[in-house]
Amino acid sequence: MTPADWIDTAAVPPRALPDTVVAALAYLSEALGHAVYAHWTLARIKRRYGSLAEAKAAQPVVLKLLLAHDGAVEYWERGRLRTVSANQAPSPQTVLARLLHTHRRRFRSGASYGKEAAVPAAAQATGPAAPSSWLATHGPAELAWLARAGRFAQPHAAANTLGAADDAQALALFLRERAGRSPHTLRAYGAELRRLMRWCGARQLGPLSDLKRQQLLAYRHALQHGEGHTTGARPPRSEATRTRALAVVASCYRYWYDTGYLHANPAAGLSAGSRARAGFAPTRLLPPALLAACDAWLDAPEPDVANTLTAQRRRAIWALYRYAGVRLAELAWSAETGLPRLEAEAPGRWTLYVCGKGRKPRAIPLPTPCVAVLRAYRCARGLPTEPPVHEALPVIHGHKGEALQSAGLYREVKAIFAAVADGLQAREPAQALLLRAASPHWLRHAYARTLVVDHQVPLPAAQALLGRASVQTTAAYARTDLSQLRTFVEQTFAGPLQYED
Structure with a gap:
């Protein structure tokens, strides 16, 4: 089949891809919001950037390969931009076929799309x-x-x-x-x-x-x-x-x-x-000490995996659940809504947009520790350190596909809990048992408790960040901790009561 035999069903109205492979790859790059295939030579990179100095600043990996090879190729594979010498790169036809397969829910062959269109609307x-x-x-x-x-x-x-x-x-x-x-x-x-x-x-x-x-x-x-x-x-x-x-x-x-x-x-x-x-009362809560133990484990990985893409991805997943309080499914990529999505209003000021219950979009400002982790992860994927405007790209990639879905996200967080529990098993078996029972949703409870109890964030603001329908559910976190209530009582009745005659 030629590229023109494929239909972009997300376009309004649906349209066929261009006739040639090169034009189809250019169309996919614009439609998906990231580079998908580029063949570089010294002559082309000079035309593109004007000088070798500017090319070195913008494309250091590409220029390094061009000094030793006649050509270099950037191509998209399994959620990241890879750069190799031209003799090691897959053909443009192969890259196009892989992308169409990865985004098979969006790009349909003309034959299958025609059959679907023939089905009655009912x-x-x-x-x-x-x-x-x-x-x-x-x-x-x-x-x-x-x-x-x-x-x-x-x-x-x-x-x-x-x-x-x-x-x-x-x-x-x-x-x-x-x-x-x-x-x-x-x-x-x-x-x-x-x-x-x-x-x-x-x-x-x-x-x-x-x-x-x-x-x-x-x-x-x-x-x-x-x-x-x-x-x-x-x-x-x-x-x-x-x-x-x-x-x-x-x-x-x-x-x-x-x-x-x-x-x-x-x-x-x-x-x-x-x-x-x-009557809701959250009970699945992780103590701050255990959260700190998980943070420390992620900050000090084994030397042989410290800088791998897999380790960076695991840190990014943990940071988003830890510092954004999202539900498990809210971090799974949806091509239909284009969410979740990262946007940078200014350097270091990032916002995570997700689709919550009832398909209600929600904006969550990300704190600085989370942004630092996500920057390192994007660099490992070959992406710009700051997300460009309207980037249509999964926040978390999958090694076997374009995006990591709910089951994969769940396994990654459970793996972190299990690894930290192994380290605590000998000296604190009860804490290790609690970690093994935890799930990603426990991090959402911890996020809510940090807002409401530890920092006394106003309930309407905490409700908006959590995407809850009722402020009563958000207020329930305050009932899990008596220390705040005790402080209020002590401050109220600190001095002797004065009675008027």
């Missing part, structure tokens, strides 16, 4: 692979039960901005928007929706858009009183789990109502989400 409403695969786990009877519209649905009304014709399509769109970024969230949402479907099936109710408020209240009563074994759905054991189960159901109906698929919301007030947030 069939495409099942969304990306994750929500579609969840629907595919249901049998024919369950799918037939879902592929209907009940009394509250308005599938053909002008107010139905969702464009769904039945519950199956509406449910897939809900899962794609609210749970599509995280397989863990998708699994949890799917389990709760399946629990409701089984409860309805045992009572010959449904579809979901046909349930009345009294029926949903009966479902809530069944959850609260442990009624569910007869339906094959195990009832939630704890109050928090029951609250989350109802919250998923309420969120689905609210989404359908807000987008116009339903003309009424029978699940309004079904979930006591505010009371659950008020």
